[in-house]
Amino acid sequence: MLEIKNLHVSVEGKKILKGFNLKVDAGEVHSIMGPNGSGKSTLASVLAGRDGYEVTEGQILYRGRDLFEMDPEERACEGVFMAFQYPVEIPGVGSIQFLTAALNAIRKHRGEEEFDAFEALKLFKDKLKQLQMSDEMLHRSVNEGFSGGEKKKNEIFQMAVLEPSLAVLDETDSGLDIDALRIVADGVNALRGPERAMLVITHYQRLLNYVVPDYVHVLVDGRIVRSGGMELALRLEEHGYSWAGERDPAGVAAARL
Amino acid sequence: MKGKVGLEGYLESFKRFQNGAGRPSWLRDVRRAAIQRCVELGLPTTRDEDWKFTNLAPLTKKTFRPAPGGAKITLDDLAPFVFQGQESARLVFVNGRYVEELSDSCAQPGGVIACSLAQSLGFHRELVEQHLAKHVDYDRDFFAALNTAFMEDGGFVYVPPRTVLQKPIHLIYATTKMSSPVVTHPRNLIIVGEATEAAVVEEYVSMGGDEYFTNAVSELVAGEGAVVEHYRVERESTRAYNIGTVRVQQGRSSNVACHGVLLGGVLVRNNVHPVLAGEGAECVLNGVFMPRGRQHMDNFMWVEHASPHCGSRQFYNGILDDKATGVFSGRIIVHKDAQKTDAKQTNRNLLLSDEAQMDSKPQLEIYADDVKCTHGATIGKMDDDAIFYLRARGIPLERARTLLLFGFAAENLERMRQEPIRRYVEGLITDRLPHGEILKNLS
Numbered sequence: 001m002l003e004i005k006n007l008h009v010s011v012e013g014k015k016i017l018k019g020f021n022l023k024v025d026a027g028e029v030h031s032i033m034g035p036n037g038s039g040k041s042t043l044a045s046v047l048a049g050r051d052g053y054e055v056t057e058g059q060i061l062y063r064g065r066d067l068f069e070m071d072p073e074e075r076a077c078e079g080v081f082m083a084f085q086y087p088v089e090i091p092g093v094g095s096i097q098f099l100t101a102a103l104n105a106i107r108k109h110r111g112e113e114e115f116d117a118f119e120a121l122k123l124f125k126d127k128l129k130q131l132q133m134s135d136e137m138l139h140r141s142v143n144e145g146f147s148g149g150e151k152k153k154n155e156i157f158q159m160a161v162l163e164p165s166l167a168v169l170d171e172t173d174s175g176l177d178i179d180a181l182r183i184v185a186d187g188v189n190a191l192r193g194p195e196r197a198m199l200v201i202t203h204y205q206r207l208l209n210y211v212v213p214d215y216v217h218v219l220v221d222g223r224i225v226r227s228g229g230m231e232l233a234l235r236l237e238e239h240g241y242s243w244a245g246e247r248d249p250a251g252v253a254a255a256r257l
Numbered sequence: 258m259k260g261k262v263g264l265e266g267y268l269e270s271f272k273r274f275q276n277g278a279g280r281p282s283w284l285r286d287v288r289r290a291a292i293q294r295c296v297e298l299g300l301p302t303t304r305d306e307d308w309k310f311t312n313l314a315p316l317t318k319k320t321f322r323p324a325p326g327g328a329k330i331t332l333d334d335l336a337p338f339v340f341q342g343q344e345s346a347r348l349v350f351v352n353g354r355y356v357e358e359l360s361d362s363c364a365q366p367g368g369v370i371a372c373s374l375a376q377s378l379g380f381h382r383e384l385v386e387q388h389l390a391k392h393v394d395y396d397r398d399f400f401a402a403l404n405t406a407f408m409e410d411g412g413f414v415y416v417p418p419r420t421v422l423q424k425p426i427h428l429i430y431a432t433t434k435m436s437s438p439v440v441t442h443p444r445n446l447i448i449v450g451e452a453t454e455a456a457v458v459e460e461y462v463s464m465g466g467d468e469y470f471t472n473a474v475s476e477l478v479a480g481e482g483a484v485v486e487h488y489r490v491e492r493e494s495t496r497a498y499n500i501g502t503v504r505v506q507q508g509r510s511s512n513v514a515c516h517g518v519l520l521g522g523v524l525v526r527n528n529v530h531p532v533l534a535g536e537g538a539e540c541v542l543n544g545v546f547m548p549r550g551r552q553h554m555d556n557f558m559w560v561e562h563a564s565p566h567c568g569s570r571q572f573y574n575g576i577l578d579d580k581a582t583g584v585f586s587g588r589i590i591v592h593k594d595a596q597k598t599d600a601k602q603t604n605r606n607l608l609l610s611d612e613a614q615m616d617s618k619p620q621l622e623i624y625a626d627d628v629k630c631t632h633g634a635t636i637g638k639m640d641d642d643a644i645f646y647l648r649a650r651g652i653p654l655e656r657a658r659t660l661l662l663f664g665f666a667a668e669n670l671e672r673m674r675q676e677p678i679r680r681y682v683e684g685l686i687t688d689r690l691p692h693g694e695i696l697k698n699l700s
Binding site (some may be wrong): 099 | 641659663696
């Protein structure tokens with residue numbers, strides 16, 4: 001599904017990712033854990049195609065295709081979804097209007113019939129119900145005046161509607177209270193499946209109690225320094241990132257390649 | 258006295274006009290005083306503070322003749338000018354003159370009058386004499402004086418006290434193809450009595466007309482507790498000049514919204530001048546202007562707080578493309594007795610091209626000591642983060658831009674309380690946006 005090879009990325013001349021490798025297959029949930037400034041959000045932004053990130057070396061293949069040859073919208077249409085760390089408020093653009101535009105862009109790309117307003121609304125309401133979220137947000141402008149938790153829930157709702165193949169969750173758990181965290185986790189778990197891969201990027205192990213990953217990778221200073229299973233997340237929680245960064249057992253990072 | 262430079266054509270027209278249409282005599286005196294004031298004021302230039310950002314040279318260098326009568330348009334031509342799902346009264350003016358065959362004042366509650374100003378001079382003289390030219394400040398404003406000198410026809414609306422107007426009144430001013438540039442001076446008088454509700458739409462359109470000058474003045478008198486929505490929709494040809502003034506006189510606890518939708522015209526001046534004369538009156542000045550090409554749109558707000566406990570809100574959003582230029586001047590004047598004034602002004606502008614230009618100027622004149630006045634202006638480009646957010650959901654770049662532009666204008670649309678009119682205006686704005694058609698299937 002996703003193969004990242006020796007990725008080097010700079011932002012405004014500063015090297016952030018310095019030889020990042022990762023391979024994710026369909027059906028897998030990978031967690032990237034790392035301290036602030038380790039390059040987690042840079043990774044998410046590069047995957048989604050945000051401007052301002054200079055790839056100086058390396059490659060990302062998504063379903064065998066060079067991801068860098070695809071615009072952000074094409075990536076989305078091909079099934080890449082990023083849940084934003086900071087979802088953007090868009091006054092004046094209604095949530096229904098926005099999500100219908102997105103849904104139909106993706107359906108059109110897949111060669112499927114576009115939904116009319118009625119079908120789209122029904123889908124949105126069904127998804128909200130499954131996610132145990134209120135449909136009140138449908139009648140507001142996109143993220144406008146939403147609390148932090150509402151914005152994160154809205155990301156998960158969008159993900160449920162757009163049904164991506166590869167979901168990248170960029171610190172979706174940060175700042176959530178326990179109830180919101182459960183709703184987010186349930187939403188993520190509901191989407192797990194053999195055809196779908198997920199990359200859960202997080203600072204804390206907290207979300208991973210609810211969304212148990214198949215693999216955990218520790219990102220320190222632009223490189224993966226350790227890889228393992230859920231037990232790695234638990235050890236990190238106990239010992240902190242300095243423990244992971246201290247000893248850099250060569251080969252562990254590349255174990256999955 | 259500034260002299261008659263540039264006014265020769267108008268003065269000559271005035272002589273002929275006075276010979277033809279002098280009646281009634283009281284009107285004759287007002288017209289004479291007004292043309293005299295035109296001469297005293299002289300044509301404004303960019304040296305005048307109120308015209309600092311609008312160069313009138315292209316307008317003043319040309320000679321515009323009074324429009325001749327007899328031009329024909331048909332009911333079919335008017336088919337697009339309908340508020341879907343809302344019966345409304347329609348008064349149609351072709352080249353400045355009321356055309357009865359094209360108009361339909363429709364059934365309204367008893368006592369409501371919707372007719373032409375020319376008719377009202379005969380039938381409703383008392384009402385007219387009480388208010389016509391009594392509110393607009395033609396002592397200060399050259400173009401208001403010019404309009405007053407030549408006023409002859411336009412819309413006359415009267416809503417008697419305690420009447421709710423269910424059907425909006427739609428005034429359409431159409432200019433047809435002419436062999437040489439013409440000028441019209443539509444003059445509207447809207448009198449809305451105590452405890453009434455009403456909506457009036459003024460729409461300026463070109464029907465074959467290309468290069469011409471519309472110099473319009475409306476006086477709107479809102480009685481105590483009246484709730485009024487006034488819309489001014491400018492969608493003339495991109496070679497047409499339009500200078501329009503809406504002067505609102507507000508009674509106690511009245512609530513008036515003046516909506517401006519500026520799409521057409523090569524040089525547009527949008528004067529909105531409410532006077533909050535009665536205690537507790539509130540007004541909203543809500544506008545969206547979208548110049549492109551070489552269009553110039555100047556929004557000149559002049560809000561006078563003359564009584565205590567009044568509130569005013571100004572929300573003007575501009576979207577400027579190509580080499581277009583825009584102006585927002587928001588003057589708030591708080592008179593000495595207008596304590597507890599609450600005045601707010603916001604002007605937001607999006608520049609879609611490097612060559613577009615916007616000047617935004619707040620002006621506060623406060624003579625009372627217990628008031629709350631705020632103003633804010635922004636001029637910027639589209640939000641890259643928002644564009645990326647939409648693209649990251651699969652929405653192509655061009656569509657993402659269209660959605661965001663719509664969202665920007667939608668803030669103004671949301672303040673329009675008459676839903677059928679709001680939808681009508683929304684359609685005009687949508688048609689105006691690049692790729693606007695994509696918005697039609699989204700809600």
